[in-house]
Amino acid sequence: MxxxxxxxxxxxxxxxxxxxxxxxxxxxxxxxxxxxxxxxxxxxxxxxxxxxxxxxxxxxxxxxxxxxxxxxxxxxxxxxxxxxxxxxxxxxxxxxxxxxxxxxxxxxxxxxxxxxxxxxxxxxxxxxxxxxxxxxxxxxxxxxxxxxxxxxxxxxxxxxxxxxxxxxxxxxxxxxxxxxxxxxxxxxxxxxxxxxxxxxxxxxxxxxxxxxxxxxxxxxxxxxxxxxxxxxxxxxxxxxxxxxxxxxxxxxxxxxxxxxxxxxxxxxxxxxxxxxxxxxxxxxxxxxxxxxxxxxxxxxGGTGFTFPACSAPAFMSGTNYQGGSKVSFGGYIWQAKFFASSTPVNTPNGEWSAISACTGSPPTSSSSAPPSGPTGGSCASVAAWSSTSVYTGGQQVAYGGHLWTAKWWTQGDTPGGSAGVWTDNGACSANKVQKQESEGMRLLQ
CATH class of the missing domain: 3.20.20.80 (Glycosidases)
Incomplete structure (x- = not known):
């Protein structure tokens, strides 16, 4: 003290x-x-x-x-x-x-x-x-x-x-x-x-x-x-x-x-x-x-330090992680601050936060990786982007024929716009309702 x-x-x-x-x-x-x-x-x-x-x-x-x-x-x-x-x-x-x-x-x-x-x-x-x-x-x-x-x-x-x-x-x-x-x-x-x-x-x-x-x-x-x-x-x-x-x-x-x-x-x-x-x-x-x-x-109680196990799944390159997901990488357990896809790195403005040091081999099963949702093809189950809706990191929308994932909290920032708050997950086909919603939103704007 x-x-x-x-x-x-x-x-x-x-x-x-x-x-x-x-x-x-x-x-x-x-x-x-x-x-x-x-x-x-x-x-x-x-x-x-x-x-x-x-x-x-x-x-x-x-x-x-x-x-x-x-x-x-x-x-x-x-x-x-x-x-x-x-x-x-x-x-x-x-x-x-x-x-x-x-x-x-x-x-x-x-x-x-x-x-x-x-x-x-x-x-x-x-x-x-x-x-x-x-x-x-x-x-x-x-x-x-x-x-x-x-x-x-x-x-x-x-x-x-x-x-x-x-x-x-x-x-x-x-x-x-x-x-x-x-x-x-x-x-x-x-x-x-x-x-x-x-x-x-x-x-x-x-x-x-x-x-x-x-x-x-x-x-x-x-x-x-x-x-x-x-x-x-x-x-x-x-x-x-x-x-x-x-x-x-x-x-x-x-x-x-x-x-x-x-x-x-x-x-x-x-x-x-x-x-x-x-x-x-x-x-x-x-x-x-x-x-x-x-x-x-x-x-x-307790003196000294004992490294906890790397209990979170191993980070998998090329995977999209929702905000809050935890992975093990480089002797740390990391938590995604928002939507994350890059390798965990300890930087102030990075996508990940180190929440614990750790040791040992983490689980490597691909089934333990957090789901990233649709990444292209059909996005019939995904709602169309709305300029009035509030989105948090990891939420997905359909807009302009593409699937987009929010990196962090956002409202009114158009996917693909200059704010840079959305990640483009690739082209996808929307259903009829989504197309109508998207067209209606464009007319309102």
């Missing part, structure tokens, strides 16, 4: 002072949280060319002391809390960026300069300007939600030259949005080594609210990336979730629903690492949402 602390998300949306963000150590008193990213270092190069941090109602009052010539606050009390959390076995990292951060690099050399600075003032280096005193954080997290990926690979690589030479273990994480690839961090994730990726499955169509929709839920995309593209093939993917209904615009789920989703992903994908929540203040005010989910996950 990784839970962000620092931004007083609850206080930003409520007037209930009793539940405003509490000191960091307060949230480390039990076993709910394992990792705490401290958020955020939101200015890379401030006065004196020194970064600055924003911890909302902590160390940010107008009269809070700063280091001379900088906007970097002196937060020794947070340093004390960091050490208290670490003494309880918690990992405490520094998160860079945030939604409103003034961050980004113009060059690799600028990024390397900041890496040296971060090492010296927050990690294992030395500097007279250490905001958390002698507390040594356990790593860095990139929550970069705008701008390009310029410099971030150089930043991580330079910082690793310091951490790899240290006796202490350091961790590198990132928190991309769930649309794949992430707009700001996509190229960075492909080129730099991370230990964990906290995918934000909220505020997007690929969020937790659409878990049951294969065309939207894309944890399988992230698993495929982790195991095939990431420089660190052991990188773990976390389900990022809002800790209450006021923590994000969309994506919040009940304790039981989030637990069920997490357990399903844990049993389905070897890259699953845990749950990330935004944020500690929201979780505490929401009846200890973090602890409830952690307890539920613990009660579900």
């Amino acid at each position: 990784s839970v962000y602390w620092g931004q007083n998300s609850y206080g930003a949306t409520h007037s209930d002072v009793a539940n405003f963000q509490k000191p960091l150590a307060f949230y480390c008193q039990d076993d709910a949280i394992d990792v705490v990213p401290v958020a955020f270092l939101d200015v890379f190069f401030g006065p004196g060319n020194v970064p600055s941090i924003n911890l909302a109602n902590t160390c940010n009052s107008a009269d809070n002391a700063t280091f001379a010539g900088t906007n970097l606050p002196i937060c020794t009390s947070v340093g004390t809390d960091i050490k208290a959390c670490q003494a309880k076995g918690k990992i405490v990292t520094l998160s860079l960026g945030g939604a409103g951060g003034s961050v980004g690099f113009s060059s690799d050399s600028q990024a390397q300069t900041l890496a040296d600075t971060i090492w010296n003032i927050f990690l294992g280096g030395s500097s007279p300007t250490r905001p958390f005193g002698d507390a040594v954080l356990d790593g860095v997290d990139l929550d970069i939600e705008g701008g390009s990926g310029t410099g971030y690979v150089a930043f991580i690589n330079r910082l690793r030259t310091h951490t790899d030479a240290a006796s202490k273990k350091y961790y590198f994480t990132a928190a991309p949005q769930c649309p794949f690839p992430d707009a700001s961090l996509g190229s960075v994730l492909d080129a730099a080594s991370f230990d964990a990726v906290y995918v934000q499955f909220y505020n997007n169509v690929c969020g937790l609210q659409n878990f049951n929709l294969a065309q939207d839920w894309n944890f399988g995309l992230w698993d495929f990336w982790a195991r095939n593209t990431s420089p660190n093939k052991d990188v773990k993917i976390y389900i990022g979730a809002p800790a209450s209904s006021t923590a994000a615009g969309t994506g919040y789920q009940t304790i039981d629903t989030l637990t069920n989703i997490a357990v399903t992903m844990r049993k389905s994908f070897p890259s699953f690492g845990g749950v990330m929540m935004w944020d500690a203040s929201q979780a505490f005010a929401n009846s200890r949402y973090d602890l409830a989910v952690k307890n539920a996950l613990s009660a579900a």
Whole structure:
């Protein structure tokens, strides 16, 4: 369980002072949280060319002391809390960026300069300007939600030259949005080594609210990336979730629903690492949402990962599959997002969604392949296309002497038209009623 602390998300949306963000150590008193990213270092190069941090109602009052010539606050009390959390076995990292951060690099050399600075003032280096005193954080997290990926690979690589030479273990994480690839961090994730990726499955169509929709839920995309593209093939993917209904615009789920989703992903994908929540203040005010989910996950039991069998029928080239059909191919079980005919490939806009990793030989019987319906010849049993009817992926119509299959939801898009939502299954002969309906529709149009 990784839970962000620092931004007083609850206080930003409520007037209930009793539940405003509490000191960091307060949230480390039990076993709910394992990792705490401290958020955020939101200015890379401030006065004196020194970064600055924003911890909302902590160390940010107008009269809070700063280091001379900088906007970097002196937060020794947070340093004390960091050490208290670490003494309880918690990992405490520094998160860079945030939604409103003034961050980004113009060059690799600028990024390397900041890496040296971060090492010296927050990690294992030395500097007279250490905001958390002698507390040594356990790593860095990139929550970069705008701008390009310029410099971030150089930043991580330079910082690793310091951490790899240290006796202490350091961790590198990132928190991309769930649309794949992430707009700001996509190229960075492909080129730099991370230990964990906290995918934000909220505020997007690929969020937790659409878990049951294969065309939207894309944890399988992230698993495929982790195991095939990431420089660190052991990188773990976390389900990022809002800790209450006021923590994000969309994506919040009940304790039981989030637990069920997490357990399903844990049993389905070897890259699953845990749950990330935004944020500690929201979780505490929401009846200890973090602890409830952690307890539920613990009660579900199980450690490690055992590949499930490839139980779906083997994909058969040249077959037309209806939306919702499942096949086994290339070490995954796939579900058709809509009408599908191409080979399953893990791409954001492809026809298939990977719903589980798998192992073993799948069934190969042609009788197990989902029926595709008529593919030409006679389409006497197929209704004529209607401009007013709603069609979903896999439904078939007769139009212009051809059989057509909808790729996804559509209404009013003519088969063969520029919208490209219909697949032409070839010429077919319609019965008399269909011909009359088709002719009547043309006259109406």
